[in-house]
Amino acid sequence: MxxxxxxxxxxxxxxxxxxxxxxxxxxxxxxxxxxxxxxxxxxxxxxxxxxxxxxxxxxxxxxxxxxxxxxxxxxxxxxxxxxxxxxxxxxxxxxxxxxxxxxxxxxxxxxxxxxxxxxxxxxxxxxxxxxxxxxxxxxxxxxxxxxxxxxxxxxxxxxxxxxxxxxxxxxxxxxxxxxxxxxxxxxxxxxxxxxxxxxxxxxxxxxxxxxxxxxxxxxxxxxxxxxxxxxxxxxxFMQFHPTCLFHPEAKSFLITEAVRGEGGHLLLPDGTRFMHNFDPRLELAPRDIVARAIDHEMKRLGAQCLYLDISHKPADFVRAHFPNVHAKCLEYGFDMTQEPLPIVPAAHYTxxxxxxxxxxxxxxxxxxxxxxxxxxxxxxxxxxxxxxxxxxxxxxxxxxxxxxxxxxxVPPPPALPSWDESRVTDSDEEVVVTHNWQELRRFMWDYVGIVRTDKRLQRARNRVELLLREIDEYYGNFRISADLIELRNLAQVAELIIRCALARKESRGLHYTLDFPHADEARPPRDTVLVPSNFAQAAERPAWHQH
CATH class of the missing domain: 3.50.50.60 (FAD/NAD(P)-binding domain)
Structure with a gap:
């Protein structure tokens, strides 16, 4: 090779x-x-x-x-x-x-x-x-x-x-x-x-x-x-898509927003609509509002899921506009031309x-x-x-x-040093990677999800800092794997998400916190910018490196 x-x-x-x-x-x-x-x-x-x-x-x-x-x-x-x-x-x-x-x-x-x-x-x-x-x-x-x-x-x-x-x-x-x-x-x-x-x-x-x-x-x-x-x-600002299919085997299957765009209704378990309580645009409100509304109703009712219904449209219309979604839902036992689809919000876009x-x-x-x-x-x-x-x-x-x-x-770069594996060994503790992966995703969902508080965020930060130290030690001592690389990156990104969330003392867009439930209107909106300790000094960067 x-x-x-x-x-x-x-x-x-x-x-x-x-x-x-x-x-x-x-x-x-x-x-x-x-x-x-x-x-x-x-x-x-x-x-x-x-x-x-x-x-x-x-x-x-x-x-x-x-x-x-x-x-x-x-x-x-x-x-x-x-x-x-x-x-x-x-x-x-x-x-x-x-x-x-x-x-x-x-x-x-x-x-x-x-x-x-x-x-x-x-x-x-x-x-x-x-x-x-x-x-x-x-x-x-x-x-x-x-x-x-x-x-x-x-x-x-x-x-x-x-x-x-x-x-x-x-x-x-x-x-x-x-x-x-x-x-x-x-x-x-x-x-x-x-x-x-x-x-x-x-x-x-x-x-x-x-x-x-x-x-x-x-x-x-x-x-x-x-x-x-x-x-x-x-x-x-992590966007949660409001409508992913809720089914134990439907891994990551998203129900396209176009279903709501073509007249789909969001329903409570008893079949009643609820978006009018949250936004005059109803189902066509932006995703953050719709996802938060669904999250609110699920928590209020203790429901595992809510429903998305387009069965009031002609069956031929539904099949013509959503052939792939229709076929996939049939695989899981749901006919969207005849019945509502069970849905939950899920992390969707960074x-x-x-x-x-x-x-x-x-x-x-x-x-x-x-x-x-x-x-x-x-x-x-x-x-x-x-x-x-x-x-x-x-x-x-x-x-x-x-x-x-x-x-x-730009000339071609010189020969670069090869990857050094002289001081590492094969791991006999791969379970550590699996466990940390599961723990990270669980506490991010619980503490840094659709609705946040400073207390939840601080708990998440304490845990992710410990995880980063554990991963760094593991990374330095054992031969790397794809799972370890991804875990290392996920933990780092989790820490960045938490730091940004703690820094924003208001609710705005996708960031909603119970401690600061309204937007800060006293000053102009500002981006949350994190600067690494090894950030290049301004003199080292060409003039076009300004946002």
């Missing part, structure tokens, strides 16, 4: 953000893409709803911007929102040109146009979709192109361990030079050298006991960037992340972050539905243009 792999661009992550960037750069550079498992196992594949963009003549850029700002509860960066929304149409057109089979309909003049649906927080129909499996259509299309591209090499079952920086090697000018990567099939750690490294590794929702995300959503990019000296922001500019550049020269692991200012205190895939595409395009423009200016 080759211990050193050299490439122009290393992309850690293989979802919509990573693959679209790889395809845009493959004409100019050699690109290595890392996938923790099979390429299709990221969050993109499981995204049901769609991509938001202004395509309807009755809609407008200003309306999309306004809706996003409202959903973000005063914390969105207006420039980031405008930048993203204004590039929506071209992102959809690029995906369509790649062959993504978006659902179409016949217009009044007989021409074919995109079928648009509406989701929570949107004032217009502006969500482009491929039936109810949009993420799968995007993922498979981009994967097919990436595998066919001669300059793209996809490494499956490859888990990034940590970033390699010039500072770690004692060099003067700090820069990201590559990453150590565990080959899950051989158990060996390789060195990937690159002129540019991009984190496209997704979010951290698996830090919670219940999540709509696949198992790989363990905050790897966020944790690695923090250890490398990058600022992290707004990690207290609104904070690694601070970047509008080109995806982080505080560390040569390191970019795009997609869910990045903090661009777009989402504020709450992400509006279907803005996430849009962000992936827009910032991948921007990062691609920036990297292509600087490729000639």
């Amino acid at each position: 080759n211990d050193q792999v050299s490439t122009d661009v290393l992309i850690i992550g293989c979802g919509a953000a990573g693959l679209s960037l790889a395809l845009r750069l493959s004409e100019f550079a050699s690109v290595a893409v890392l996938a923790k498992g099979p390429v299709s196992e990221g969050s993109t594949y499981y995204a049901q709803g769609g991509v938001s963009a202004v395509l309807d003549k009755a809609d407008s850029i200003e309306s999309h911007i306004h809706d996003t700002l409202v959903a973000g509860a005063g914390l969105c960066d207006p420039e980031a929102v405008r930048f993203t929304v204004e590039h929506g149409r071209e992102s959809i057109e690029w995906l369509s040109a790649q062959g993504v089979p978006f659902t179409k309909q016949t217009a009044a003049d007989g021409s074919e146009e995109f079928h648009l649906t509406r989701e929570g927080g949107h004032s217009h129909r502006r969500v482009v979709h491929a039936d109810d499996a949009t993420g799968r259509a995007i993922q498979l299309t981009l994967e097919e192109h990436a595998r066919a591209a001669p300059n793209i090499h996809v490494y499956e079952h490859a888990v990034a361990v940590d970033l390699i920086t010039a500072r770690k090697l004692g060099l003067q000018r700090n820069r990201c030079l590559g990453a150590y990567v565990l080959n899950r099939q051989t158990g060996r750690v390789q060195v990937f050298r690159a002129r540019f490294v991009i984190l496209a590794s997704g979010g951290a929702s698996r830090v919670y006991l219940y999540s709509s995300n696949p198992d790989g959503s363990t905050g790897d990019g966020i944790a690695m960037a923090w250890r490398a000296g990058c600022r992290i922001a707004n990690m207290e 609104c904070g992340g690694v601070m970047t500019d509008f080109m995806g550049r982080t505080d560390l020269e040569g390191l970019y972050a795009i997609g869910e692991c990045a903090f661009t200012g777009l989402h504020g205190a709450n992400r509006m539905a279907s803005n996430s895939l849009l962000e992936c595409l827009v910032f991948a395009t921007a990062a691609g243009k920036d990297i292509a423009g600087h490729l000639r200016d």
Whole structure:
């Protein structure tokens, strides 16, 4: 096995953000893409709803911007929102040109146009979709192109361990030079050298006991960037999707928000609706409001779940609009054309992340972050539905243009030191990893979930600090595994979430605390920015590293 792999661009992550960037750069550079498992196992594949963009003549850029700002509860960066929304149409057109089979309909003049649906927080129909499996259509299309591209090499079952920086090697000018990567099939750690490294590794929702995300959503990019000296922001804003199917075997199965967008009702166990008690927008209120309402009613009633009902619509309508959700629910014994579906909220999206500019550049020269692991200012205190895939595409395009423009200016990195395993042994206590993983996700759900208090947060912080020390000792003494890498990253991200939550003395968007149940109107809303102890001094960072 080759211990050193050299490439122009290393992309850690293989979802919509990573693959679209790889395809845009493959004409100019050699690109290595890392996938923790099979390429299709990221969050993109499981995204049901769609991509938001202004395509309807009755809609407008200003309306999309306004809706996003409202959903973000005063914390969105207006420039980031405008930048993203204004590039929506071209992102959809690029995906369509790649062959993504978006659902179409016949217009009044007989021409074919995109079928648009509406989701929570949107004032217009502006969500482009491929039936109810949009993420799968995007993922498979981009994967097919990436595998066919001669300059793209996809490494499956490859888990990034940590970033390699010039500072770690004692060099003067700090820069990201590559990453150590565990080959899950051989158990060996390789060195990937690159002129540019991009984190496209997704979010951290698996830090919670219940999540709509696949198992790989363990905050790897966020944790690695923090250890490398990058600022992290707004990690207290973890979005809980209101409607995941409640069934012991339905692991992470999300019921798309489009079900509510097309007229689905949320019901108590006795069959009565309740959203009118919480928001005049009813089921189309933003996700934080809907999730909190469901959580409140479940706790008030002591109910294990509530229900989502679209059976009042014609059965043909339901099957046509939601063929995949309908088929999957049938597998679990539920016919959504005939009966309500049992649902619970689950951790779904990480609104904070690694601070970047509008080109995806982080505080560390040569390191970019795009997609869910990045903090661009777009989402504020709450992400509006279907803005996430849009962000992936827009910032991948921007990062691609920036990297292509600087490729000639950056020499290939030198040979880097191999991974040192001379002082470690094989662990005979793997149960420690399993136990700590379970404990972490349980106390994060109990203490740092949809509703928080300072007392709960402090309990979580005390426990996570102890866990981090235990994991650090284990990491230093034993040969690493994929499970240990993910546990280490999850614990670090949990600590960042807790620190951010403790720092915000108000309730805003996705962060709701009983100690401060209202927004602080006495001063302008502020982002929660965490600065690592090894943060690069301002003099070391180019001028464009300002958010």
